[in-house]
Amino acid sequence: MHPRPRPVIDAHPICYHPRMRYLVTLYCLVLGALGLVACGPGSMEEPDVPVQRWNLPEVVYTEDGRPDPSILADRQILHRGVGTQPQGLDPQITEGVPSSTVQRDLFESLVVRAPDGSIIPGGARRWEVSEDGLYWTFHLRENARWSNGDALDAHDWLYSFRRAVDPGTGSRTAILLKPILHAEDIIGGRRPVEDLGVTVIDDYTLQLRLEAPNPLLTEILTHSVAYPVHRPTVEAHGDGWARPDAMVSNGAFKLAELAMQSHIRLVRNPYFWDVDNVIIEEVFHYPIEDLAAELMRYRAGELDWTYDLPATQFNWIEANLADELVVSDWFGTYYFGFNTLREPFDDPRVTVALSLAIDRDIITEKLTRFGQTPSFSFTPPGLDGYDPPQPEWVSWTQQQREDHARALMAEAGFGPDNPLRVEIRYNTHEDHKRVSLAIAAMWLETLGVRATLINEEFRVFLATRRARAITEVFRAGWIGNYLDPMYFLELFHSENQQNDVGFFNDEYDALLARAARTPDRAERFAILAEAEKMLLETQPFAPIYTYVTTRLVKPYVRGWESNLVDQHASRWMYLLRQDPVAPARNRRGDP
Amino acid sequence: MLPRYILRRLLGAIPTLLILITIAFFLIRIAPGGPFDDDKTLPPEVQANLDAKYNLDQPLITQYFMYLGSVLRGDLGPSFQYSDYTVNELIAEGFPVSLRLGGTALIVALVFGVAIGTIAAWRQNSRLDYLLMGSAMTGIAIPNFVLAPILILLFAVYFGWLPAGGWSGGAARNMVLPVIALALPYMAYVARLTRGSMVETLRSDFVRTARAKGLPEWKILGKHSLKVALLPVVSYLGPAAAAIITGSVVIEQIFGLPGMGRYFVQGALNRDYTLVMGVVIVIGVLIVVFNLIVDLIYALIDPRIRYE
Numbered sequence: 015m016h017p018r019p020r021p022v023i024d025a026h027p028i029c030y031h032p033r034m035r036y037l038v039t040l041y042c043l044v045l046g047a048l049g050l051v052a053c054g055p056g057s058m059e060e061p062d063v064p065v066q067r068w069n070l071p072e073v074v075y076t077e078d079g080r081p082d083p084s085i086l087a088d089r090q091i092l093h094r095g096v097g098t099q100p101q102g103l104d105p106q107i108t109e110g111v112p113s114s115t116v117q118r119d120l121f122e123s124l125v126v127r128a129p130d131g132s133i134i135p136g137g138a139r140r141w142e143v144s145e146d147g148l149y150w151t152f153h154l155r156e157n158a159r160w161s162n163g164d165a166l167d168a169h170d171w172l173y174s175f176r177r178a179v180d181p182g183t184g185s186r187t188a189i190l191l192k193p194i195l196h197a198e199d200i201i202g203g204r205r206p207v208e209d210l211g212v213t214v215i216d217d218y219t220l221q222l223r224l225e226a227p228n229p230l231l232t233e234i235l236t237h238s239v240a241y242p243v244h245r246p247t248v249e250a251h252g253d254g255w256a257r258p259d260a261m262v263s264n265g266a267f268k269l270a271e272l273a274m275q276s277h278i279r280l281v282r283n284p285y286f287w288d289v290d291n292v293i294i295e296e297v298f299h300y301p302i303e304d305l306a307a308e309l310m311r312y313r314a315g316e317l318d319w320t321y322d323l324p325a326t327q328f329n330w331i332e333a334n335l336a337d338e339l340v341v342s343d344w345f346g347t348y349y350f351g352f353n354t355l356r357e358p359f360d361d362p363r364v365t366v367a368l369s370l371a372i373d374r375d376i377i378t379e380k381l382t383r384f385g386q387t388p389s390f391s392f393t394p395p396g397l398d399g400y401d402p403p404q405p406e407w408v409s410w411t412q413q414q415r416e417d418h419a420r421a422l423m424a425e426a427g428f429g430p431d432n433p434l435r436v437e438i439r440y441n442t443h444e445d446h447k448r449v450s451l452a453i454a455a456m457w458l459e460t461l462g463v464r465a466t467l468i469n470e471e472f473r474v475f476l477a478t479r480r481a482r483a484i485t486e487v488f489r490a491g492w493i494g495n496y497l498d499p500m501y502f503l504e505l506f507h508s509e510n511q512q513n514d515v516g517f518f519n520d521e522y523d524a525l526l527a528r529a530a531r532t533p534d535r536a537e538r539f540a541i542l543a544e545a546e547k548m549l550l551e552t553q554p555f556a557p558i559y560t561y562v563t564t565r566l567v568k569p570y571v572r573g574w575e576s577n578l579v580d581q582h583a584s585r586w587m588y589l590l591r592q593d594p595v596a597p598a599r600n601r602r603g604d605p
Numbered sequence: 606m607l608p609r610y611i612l613r614r615l616l617g618a619i620p621t622l623l624i625l626i627t628i629a630f631f632l633i634r635i636a637p638g639g640p641f642d643d644d645k646t647l648p649p650e651v652q653a654n655l656d657a658k659y660n661l662d663q664p665l666i667t668q669y670f671m672y673l674g675s676v677l678r679g680d681l682g683p684s685f686q687y688s689d690y691t692v693n694e695l696i697a698e699g700f701p702v703s704l705r706l707g708g709t710a711l712i713v714a715l716v717f718g719v720a721i722g723t724i725a726a727w728r729q730n731s732r733l734d735y736l737l738m739g740s741a742m743t744g745i746a747i748p749n750f751v752l753a754p755i756l757i758l759l760f761a762v763y764f765g766w767l768p769a770g771g772w773s774g775g776a777a778r779n780m781v782l783p784v785i786a787l788a789l790p791y792m793a794y795v796a797r798l799t800r801g802s803m804v805e806t807l808r809s810d811f812v813r814t815a816r817a818k819g820l821p822e823w824k825i826l827g828k829h830s831l832k833v834a835l836l837p838v839v840s841y842l843g844p845a846a847a848a849i850i851t852g853s854v855v856i857e858q859i860f861g862l863p864g865m866g867r868y869f870v871q872g873a874l875n876r877d878y879t880l881v882m883g884v885v886i887v888i889g890v891l892i893v894v895f896n897l898i899v900d901l902i903y904a905l906i907d908p909r910i911r912y913e
Contacts, residue, residue: 256689
């Protein structure tokens with residue numbers, strides 16, 4: 015990073031001329047100054063930025079629970095970072111967090127998530143489930159409208175569900191709908207789309223028939239794939255319907271502008287049934303891949319809300335923007351998997367020993383640093399009614415764990431004379447590299463294990479991991495699409511193609527099947543806990559930490575809450591009035 | 606004579622482009638992983654539906670000829686990653702941005718680079734020369750990804766004069782910082798090239814003759830020497846123009862610009878086969894065109910060169 019001026023200048027003999035001295039000195043000074051700035055925030059002391067003191071009004075609510083108009087900013091325009099460029103905005107075709115974030119503002123499913131992440135009525139006013147748990151009847155809102163003013167009724171929902179599972183649509187997420195009767199067969203082309211278990215009872219009543227009772231149906235329905243699409247628009251425009259000149263949607267906002275790789279602008283949808291409670295007038299979603307660049311734009315006042323933060327700048331952010339830093343628990347686990355189809359990882363003594371020897375506190379405190387919590391189970395904590403089971407050694411000190419690990423390794427036949435050699439594989443990324451290095455060092459120090467680090471480009475890595483042929487130890491992460499342990503535990507079902515650790519256990523599979531048939535939540539969770547306990551006994555993977563989401567949010571953005579699924583619809587948010595305190599340092603840039 | 610020469614050169618480019626397309630087409634398919642792979646695996650049924658939709662279920666050689674056919678019709682296919690868009694649309698949106706940004710940067714680099722280089726050569730081995738060439742060396746040595754954040758930090762975060770990113774349809778204030786960041790290394794390189802060849806030219810016989818004739822210095826520099834001294838700069842400009850105009854991944858990412866440059870890298874990482882191919886073809890065509898333009902300019906400024 016530091017330019018090295020000396021060699022360049024020495025190349026010119028004339029620099030030794032006394033009269034040149036001052037010029038050279040000046041030049042070096044300039045270079046040095048540049049070098050200092052070049053190190054950027056985080057890595058070096060920076061001149062103190064005057065702390066921007068916010069002068070915000072006290073939040074008061076009107077009688078019906080809305081924020082009082084007197085505290086609101088005149089212009090309600092929200093600027094959000096959205097990560098990478100969304101794949102697209104057709105809810106039934108695309109996947110990925112950026113797409114879902116924008117679609118959540120554009121569309122409304124039968125049910126939606128409240129700011130705290132809980133499920134509340136959306137396009138349906140209410141619903142009931144038949145006694146056998148197979149029929150779900152949704153009573154739709156009669157005042158629901160599309161963004162062009164057209165009425166939205168049960169036929170629109172029927173069309174949309176059928177479109178999602180139609181093989182010709184090419185949906186990437188249709189399989190989420192597999193609890194609905196015949197959905198899987200239709201996706202597989204084995205049945206006509208009309209066989210789907212969705213029925214129009216009357217214009218404002220829709221019935222879903224399931225394959226089997228499924229307590230998770232409403233969780234699944236929050237996903238983009240269950241959003242309704244406007245038939246005349248889709249039929250008129252084909253694949254290009256989800257674009258500003260054509261798109262019709264049913265959510266709190268409608269699409270106004272889409273500039274690839276630049277921004278997506280949404281404006282409030284006047285026909286939205288609950289438009290009176292939507293305060294934000296316009297939302298800008300900015301795809302900014304480079305996290306450091308996103309931070310700069312936030313600091314320059316161009317963003318109110320970042321998608322993520324660069325871990326390397328934690329110190330600077332904590333020192334300067336602590337008030338605006340939001341760290342929330344996320345429903346995901348970062349772990350290292352063992353390919354148990356290969357020796358010696360088929361020996362639980364080895365995998366347990368390797369897992370024990372990892373000092374998770376060091377990883378979360380010194381490496382990831384943003385408040386991630388050490389993890390010992392696969393299902394992350396935080397789910398109401400489910401306490402993830404923990405191995406007994408959770409309560410031990412790290413010293414005790416390491417002693418036990420050494421004993422297990424010796425039992426398995428590894429020791430100083432016969433050290434275990436492993437390959438740790440990860441997808442190319444600075445953060446994964448740092449964690450892998452730390453783990454390799456811990457293994458070497460505690461167990462004398464000689465680890466080789468191998469990094470692969472993301473898609474190459476996925477392919478190797480999936481083949482289960484050459485992998486030994488590999489980095490992985492799993493983030494819940496919906497709030498249930500099943501989403502995590504089914505990863506280790508024998509038939510799951512993503513069972514990259516090769517955990518095959520009939521008893522485990524039977525427990526999952528039993529849980530799927532059990533409608534009672536507490537009972538089901540008890541069965542799942544039993545399954546997870548079984549999984550943790552042999553440690554086919556070493557859980558490292560529970561993910562957190564990290565972002566900066568301007569203090570005047572209100573109405574949102576931290577939640578486990580990290581879903582924050584703009585319709586709940588509002589901007590507080592900012593009263594002047596000091597001459598404004600930053601002007602908000604145009605998009 | 607000239608039109609026939611141009612035509613011959615363009616016809617000669619067709620086999621080159623064909624080879625380029627062929628190599629690129631098969632090369633990207635060799636890379637492990639597919640366009641629909643992600644952390645969460647797609648079920649086989651879904652994968653099959655997607656493959657069928659995009660003809661990925663056909664034998665590779667069939668896909669190759671299908672692709673060639675559609676390229677000949679001017680259709681670069683659908684993007685796998687950005688499913689609402691075709692590659693034609695993505696390039697049609699991104700290319701003008703890159704062209705405008707790159708073109709501006711190129712002009713800035715050329716005007717200032719040549720001026721700085723000429724002055725440095727004219728005052729060869731003076732303090733001015735060393736200051737200018739030292740700065741040019743620094744300009745070449747500081748990479749974009751260091752320079753750009755410094756500029757943003759200074760002018761957007763601390764002073765708040767300019768936006769930290771974004772395009773705003775190409776507003777001037779949005780272009781200032783990216784143009785500087787993009788132009789600086791090129792400008793520095795052009796300055797060094799100009800100085801080098803200018804120094805040589807100023808020592809040549811015809812300049813001595815001109816001086817002996819008593820021509821004013823500005824005429825010697827600006828009219829007689831510069832024309833000759835620019836030859837290496839012009840030949841450098843061909844590939845440089847193609848590179849700068851097709852967009853810079855780094856600059857586009859850091860400033861959040863909707864150009865075409867990042868599609869190259871993103872397309873490759875996402876295994877978005879059609880997008881990568883589209884960008885490869887555009888860059889290939891541009892290089893051919895710019896090399897032709899360079900050769901034409903060569904002949905224009907150096908009477909010793911003739912179209913063969």
